[in-house]
Amino acid sequence: MFFYKQYSVQKIKQRRMLMAIIIGADAAGSKLKDVVKDFLVGENFEVVDVTKEGQDFVDVTLAVAAEVNKQEENLGIVIDAYGAGPFMVATKIKGMVAAEVSDERSAYMTRGHNNSRMITMGAKIVGEGLAKNIAKGFVNGKYDGGRHQIRVDMLNKMC
Numbered sequence: 001m002f003f004y005k006q007y008s009v010q011k012i013k014q015r016r017m018l019m020a021i022i023i024g025a026d027a028a029g030s031k032l033k034d035v036v037k038d039f040l041v042g043e044n045f046e047v048v049d050v051t052k053e054g055q056d057f058v059d060v061t062l063a064v065a066a067e068v069n070k071q072e073e074n075l076g077i078v079i080d081a082y083g084a085g086p087f088m089v090a091t092k093i094k095g096m097v098a099a100e101v102s103d104e105r106s107a108y109m110t111r112g113h114n115n116s117r118m119i120t121m122g123a124k125i126v127g128e129g130l131a132k133n134i135a136k137g138f139v140n141g142k143y144d145g146g147r148h149q150i151r152v153d154m155l156n157k158m159c
Contacts, residue, residue: 033051078120079131
């Protein structure tokens, strides 16, 4: 049992060294973005904040997606008021599988079943504690592959 736990911790650390979490927000999501960013840094993730003051959610989402697509292990989180706008933008980007989430389980499962590389959240929908748990579920999720790959391939053919 000890070896298994040690091995799991080692694998997680290796994965985290390869992965960067790209985060961004518009004005409505800026405060919550800072909370999530600080939480992820505290969990020893490399976090890259691409937020620029005055950016619209469209520009922020495009900036996050560009950085996510630079490396296969990267993941993205975009926060605005409701999460719907960035989700719509992200789904227009070739090769990007994204999910709008407002609960921990969906954040985790969208990694496992959909191989989502980006999630969006709404600051007017989720509070700070829930946002941290959503981010944690998302970044700790791992793609299951197998039967789920058929749907991922279908999604990728759409753009």
